[in-house]
Amino acid sequence: MVCQVEEQRCSIAGRSESACETALLRPKYNRFLLTAKCLYCINKQLMSLSGMKPIQILPRPLPETLPFYQSPAACGFTSPAADYLQDTLSLDQLLIRHPAATFFARAQGRSMEGAGIFDGDILIIDRSLTPGDGDVILALLDGELIVKRLVYCHGKPELHSENPDYPAIKLDSEEGLNVWGVVTEVIHHLR
Amino acid sequence: MKDVIALCDANAFYCSCEQVFNPSLLGKALGVLSNNDGCIVARTAQLKALGVAMGTPAFKVRDQVARGEIILKSSNYALYGDMSSRFMSVLEQFSPKLEVYSIDEAFVELSGFPLANLHAIGLDMKRRVFQWTGLPIGVGISTTKTLAKLANYAAKKFPATGGVVDLTSPIRQQRLMAITPVGEVWGVGRRIGKRLEAAGIHTAAQLANANRRWVRKQFSVVLERTVCELQGEYCIPWEEGSSANKHQIMCSRSFGQRVTTRQALHAALASFICRACEKLRKQQRYSREAIIFIRTDPFKANLPQTGRSLKLMVPSPTSDSSVWLQQLHPALDVLFQEGYEYKKAGFALMDLCSGAGFQGDLLTAAAIPENTRMMTVLDAINQRFGSQTLRPASVGFRAQPWHMNQQVLSPSYTTQWPEIMKVQT
Known part of the structure; x- marks a missing residue:
């Protein structure tokens, strides 16, 4: 049709x-x-x-646009709430601090379950942050992007999984560490 | 106080965008293809090193692609557009005065910063753009736009500069211009470059020292302005916001397969008209003049060749697609000929104006046509449900032979939820 x-x-x-x-x-x-x-x-x-x-x-x-709250024309009482109108809550505002540097990715695998990252979860990654000891990061290793926790051990960076089945990846030096971005939030679907 | 301008542009921008989300492409001989997978329009340094020139048709490197020596990608404009706006918003952190010159370059005004700090600011720009977006950029800083472009050329040309060149000092300007071929100067095209060479002007320095009156007489006022700018005189005006697509909006494509019927050509042009008018409305501007063209494939010399264009006028400026769609039938009456295989068509809106400036003539209504409300609804629906959800019937339904070939298209990592990056934990 x-x-x-x-x-x-x-x-x-x-x-x-x-x-x-x-x-x-x-x-x-x-x-x-x-x-x-x-x-x-x-x-x-x-x-x-x-x-x-x-x-x-x-x-x-x-x-042109629909206002957030449309008060009817002046008849009867105006809404007592009209003075208290605020913008609706925005998840962007809550979860994204640097929009130009924020990217999304979908996690695959089970090695980070201890950190609350499950297979299929959506990760929010902020590239503008400087990664520090204990941050969950997206790292570039052998041409592939992986999600691990950055841990410094005797001054040397290591990429730790949060699942006892996966061993830590030890890097020789700071130069061997290639960080794509810092994972700041996880979106986990419950149904 | 002297003006200070930085020209920031991304290195092999389309390739870099692909590499950010697919790091396995880093260090590879990677090329991005034009619309329709026609020819190579962006190259990494590794691809350049293989001697593959800009504009090389994809089929010419088919064997190297099959052997895995070269990787080609279809152009993913959704991705490049998003990355471009991220790039620009990082630059805005350095100065409120930004002129977006094209998808991958912008002029940034840095007047007022101490001259001694400029190089450090350039390095900081480069570092921050890379950290936030993953895009490598070059920065050229100087006192006019043309000199900033020249500084940027040097930043790219000489790796020892680290990708940032501060060319505010006249001594350094002279030194660089003496070794820069005149063809590399901004505003000197290949044709003018050849004429300058013939007149004995081989370097940028020689152009900078040329007699202005002679340049204006022999060439143009535009080139004279370039000479002034090379001499450090600020002449090319600053255009706030975006200077890209200021004067015309063009929508044209090479077809995926050659088109022979008038009906298919009509559908293709109808979709170009809609696209162009949509852009026009987004910029809140109007136009009363357009050019429409169709042509065959010049690379198929054995087939009959034709190429025709037509200028269209409407009584008053409009941004309403239907106004131009009504002109399409009569236009094709003039343009279309049976017996040709058409390869490319296009529609360009000319002489753009913003609504406020228009004065109607004696015979037509002065106001912008009311029909814009219909277009507002159309745009709102398409924004919400995806482009082309609501479209003129003349655009057609199914995949058409003129639709683009995009065989090696990367995912829209930043604009479509189902296509975001997948990462291993």
């Missing part, structure tokens, strides 16, 4: 961020019709996935 729209000014109940999107995801907006002539079409997969009918596109001006 291909739906084609010419006039496409979207508005559903004053929602700004793409009416089409809302309509696509929520079948209850089925009542909207897609007036169609010959210009724009909605992606086939999305249509079949949501099983929706075409949406109607109404000529109505829209606000």
Whole structure:
């Protein structure tokens, strides 16, 4: 099925961020019709996935963005919470200190289970940090990236696993240590 | 107070981006291919050492690739774009005044720092960009943009510099220019370089000492400005933010397979129009003039050759894709000829303006067309669900013969969750 729209000014109940999107995801907006002539079409997969009918596109001006909290026009009491509005919590803000230097990777293997890093977990890696004794790091060893704990033993760096089945890797000197970044957080999916 | 400018650029940027996430590529003869896996557009030092020139078609090194001596990668612009913005934001830590000149280079204003410290600042920039992003860069510092470019050339050319050259002292400027071929000067292309050589100007120093009036008369005002800059006179204006793509937006591709039907050509051009207009909207700018072109493959000399282009105008500046899409049928009436195998097509928006500056003429409405709201919705949907989720029917559905070949594409390590790096514990 291909739906084609010419006039496409979207508005559903004053929602700004793409009416089409809302309509696509929520079948209850089925009542909207897609007036169609010959210009724009909605992606086939999305249509079949949501099983929706075409949406109607109404000529109505829209606000550019949706404010966090929309107080109704001045009638009755204003919300007592309006003065206390804050941004919603952001995981980025909590977990990422240096966005330009932060990368993600997926861990494979069981050698770091003692450090809480399980197979399939997502690691947050900050390259801007200087690695120190005891940090979990992403190290470059023989052209491969591995996750280990950096431990200094008599001044020489060693890469330790957190699983008794895996021996430590001893490096000859500081020069043999090639750190890609410091692992700062682990995201572990519980289901 | 003297102006001080640093030009920072990444070494073999596309290759370096690949190596950051795939360290097994470090030290290898690695090349990154142009759109469509056509020719080599970025080379590591090891690949250069094998004598592989810039622009070498991929098929010419096929045997070496098969033997594992050379590794080639498709261009991964999602990755390069992300790494570029990381690079630029690290540079911003050094100075608020940054001009992003291209995907892999930027001018950074360092005026006000003590001259004696400049070299140390350059080293610090290089060190920090490498630590934060993994990208090796070169830094050239001087008093004009052209001299900063020259300093950067030296930083690359002479490994003993450690990749950082402070060229603020006039004595060092003279010394470097005396040994720099004139063709290496910023703003001197290959053609002008040859004409300068013919006129007896072989080095940058000779160009710097040339008579300005003679240069303007024989060549151009632009080259005269280059001469002034080499003499340490600041002439090329600073462009805040990004100077890349300031004056036109071009979207063109070589096709994966040659295209012979008008319908396929139409679909390809429709998608280029959408892409170009999307970029235009992102920059919040408008255009009323565009060029559209189609051509055959000049390397297939045995096939009939053609190449045609057409300039399109609309009554008032717009960023609405549908305005240009309506022009596409009549344009192809003029451009398309049966019996040719088309290899490349493109669409370029010219003469870009920001909305505020436009004045309508007598016969047309002065305002920017209202249709932009439709485009806002279109962009919002595509941003949320992935590009091309919502698209004009003329772009088509299935994989088309004109779609890009990307046979050796690396994962989008930084922009797609399913494709992030995999690391062993």
